[in-house]
Amino acid sequence: MTEPATGAPYWYGDREVVAVLEALREFRRADQDMRRRAAAGMGMNETSMRALQVVVAAERQGRTVSPHHLARALGISTASTTKLLDRLVASGHLVRSPHPHDRRAVVVTATPHAHREIRDRLAAMHQQMADVAARVPARSRAPVRRFLEEMAGLLDAQDAAPLEPAADAVDLAAAD
Template sequence: MRVMPEPANPAHYWYGDDPAVADVLEAVRAFRRADAAMRRRTAARMSMNETDMRALQVLIGREAEGLVTSPHHVTRELGISTASTTKLLDRLTDSGHLVRESHPTDRRAVVLRPTPHAHDEVRERLARMHRRMAEVVLAVPEASRADLVTFLRSMAAVVDDEEGTDPLRPANGPQTTR
């Protein structure tokens, strides 16, 4: 793995002085910022928090794949506690976005399903953006799309593989307040 040298150009703080690397990674960062902002706006317009929106995404995605979803799946996928999951599911049930049903083969288990209302709201808010995103994809030369998919999946793997960082250290030892 190549270690990036300290950049001579402060604009390339994170990526060294290779403009090709800096330009591409800055574009990825700009997309990630725009995506995060869009998710916050969409959640706010639906009177939800971002975790509730992510839960709906999990529920709708699993349903589209023909998979049964339990509270455990939501807990694991969102990385939240079982108590937080229960409160989240209560909110989504109360708002009409989710129904809880008995599992067809295990009476002790619960199956979660997004409601038609949830599907309608998500489509209403995201359909236009998804059409525009598809137009952007179609503008990429067909011969380049496979490379683009490989690049994005590789970037996702790097981000998914990152375990976090150590806490920041004070510059001059422990700081005291007076």
Template structure:
């Protein structure tokens, strides 16, 4: 069995003696796993891949915010190539979920817009889950909400940090006679 570093405990590894941060982070990890699984299930249930569903959500969210969406913006948000974005927009156009339109201010540009069919389908399939999620959020005591929001935003900033992590190194090998 491998020995743990002196500062680590089996329960809290590098989080120290107070179990609260470890419990909070484990709850956050469980949420992230559940969120990823829900996105996979939702995409599969809607007979789409996850990237197509995410693109549709981006376009709809921007429309609800009064903004248009260019294919270039989708490529940036989804972190995919322009060629992949073209294929994605082609698929969602063929399926009746998106339409291409002339850009309102750039004669050479194009924007994509969700069709009424797409809005109806997404709302029909996700409204119940969103209502349940809003109910859970509503159950958080009002006084605790700013702390919860701050925690989640700070965790987002940590996860969005682009600082590279050093690669793992090879463990030293045992010398003959050492055991």
């Protein structure tokens, strides 16, 4: 297989498909940048911000969050979760409490301070996002939603299998 000509889409042929995928990539980049800025503005890293999102979302659904659940949701070790929780408790964003039905277990809840800070930082942006979504014609909303859900599912299903080295690659370890 030969490399594509300069300026040509790498593995897509249809220019309209390329334009849609480029717009999706630009949205993902802007979303990641916004999350970094929001986390930095709250004096925390992105994992801490994501932890707050997990806890607040669970609370809004009437569910409790354990440190174990948080570790799974964030894809980090229990030791890293303990350090993360220590930081968020010290900063006044989260509280650890005994589980209401199992006193041996712990639940994590967001403080009023965390809710205020998230609301103050994100409410205007969320409203602007809702305004943009409302401008999508009603008949197009379901197809757009399905497109985004399918893309998310596709990305979630990708594994991290290592790439194979090229057959003509030089073995640097053997050369030593």
